[in-house]
Amino acid sequence: MLKEERHQVILNEVRIHNKVLLTDIAELVKVSPDTVRRDIKELHDANKLKRVHGGAISLGFNHYNYANREIYSLEKKSKIAEKAVSLLKEGQVVLLSGGTTNLEIARLIPPYLKITCFTPSLPIAVQLLPKPNIEIIFIGGKINKDSQITIGGGPIGVLSELKADICFLGVNSIHPSDGVTEFDWEIVQVKKAMINASKKVVVPSIFEKINSVQRYKICDVASVDILITELDKNDPLLKPYGKNITLV
Amino acid sequence: MLKEERHQVILNEVRIHNKVLLTDIAELVKVSPDTVRRDIKELHDANKLKRVHGGAISLGFNHYNYANREIYSLEKKSKIAEKAVSLLKEGQVVLLSGGTTNLEIARLIPPYLKITCFTPSLPIAVQLLPKPNIEIIFIGGKINKDSQITIGGGPIGVLSELKADICFLGVNSIHPSDGVTEFDWEIVQVKKAMINASKKVVVPSIFEKINSVQRYKICDVASVDILITELDKNDPLLKPYGKNITLV
DNA sequence: GAAAATCTTGCAATGTTTTGCAATATTTTT
């Protein structure tokens, strides 16, 4: 049995039971306890579980990692969010996907601006709550705990009946020829529905972190109307995107 | 059982009851009192709880940040929420309306209990988020900023297709002859839909505050299966409710 | 493609942590 396979077995057990006993795994996959120990040590170092005397337990119990996931890039994020907010006009129907950049946008939306915001993101809804002039419509469904957005048929159904003026689509990866991609299949489905549900698609993203390709495709670059980054719109790095996209 | 697990059990008990008896834990997890003592000592050193003679208490417990009256009502609320949580069984589909008592229930749901929670309440969804075994379905729609729950056709539509095992219905007023009443018409509609969407309706409420009548009617007392209050179930004040309702 | 370097795994010797018990001290209750 390959090491990778054992790792998957261990992580799966942790996922199901929130813990594993070292001896149980050793017996289950028929290797020495030493090997399992080394496996657990590796997974611990990779921050996939917490190694403890006698086995390992799930990280899950105290994970509030969403809030402080990427503090260092906050400044760039604010810059992007400011540009994004400047696109908003009174009376618009705005669709906000999840993600920390969109959360920052939500934070910066002026409280006196009368708009309607649709979102499947729990933190974004909470962020918008105190702004008196913003009408919030939460797109309900099953909550994905990693991304803290709703996924599945529910949200997709709601989105199919919506045509928002503008959509801020938080993305993990964008590439001139491979388009917008994502690593979670269910999130891809929601984001596809969001694109269909909007007249205009805006991607606000830290350029440094997004010029990459992930497993599943959301859409072509051509489906994106506006790309907002921390860079100047004339920056040569953005040249490959310039033909079909408005840069901000 | 791993040491880390015991620690989680202890912290969870402290979270729920604001205190633990050393002997109770020893019996619960079936180890010697000495071991529990050592566990509590460790958790104390890690500043997770306060070690005291005979067991441990919650850190926040003696902070007089609240007015006395609020602490008083918080205690009642916790008492009610504890009773409510004890009704839950693994695998159930649970419907939680909004309100502070239900928020307290959400707080006390053990993180290792595998249940599915439907809720239209933003704070309750956020409260449930870190509990790894709970599947959260947010009932989407337009958010009412006062109550922080979704209202209108969206939620009512979703609820019409649901049959939950149990519904915790937060209420403002209940009266033996006038039934359950509410002052906001839109919230009434959602709560009516919740009652229809559940096999069993539980009303958890501070008795002192609810024995009153408001503008709009949600349902008769007969539609409520279980009434949970801070009072003993044999308290004469509850007598008028006793005929059709199980008191807890 | 062969040799060298690296990685993986199980074993054994040694070190550490965990746990329950018993004897003794301290605190709380009556």
Add this chain to the structure above:
DNA sequence: AAAAATATTGCAAAACATTGCAAGATTTTC
């Protein structure tokens, strides 16, 4: 102040972890 409950301490057995090592597998280098 005595009785009861809880804490502390030291100890020993068991469980678990660490380290170094060697045999075999895999990858890299030439």
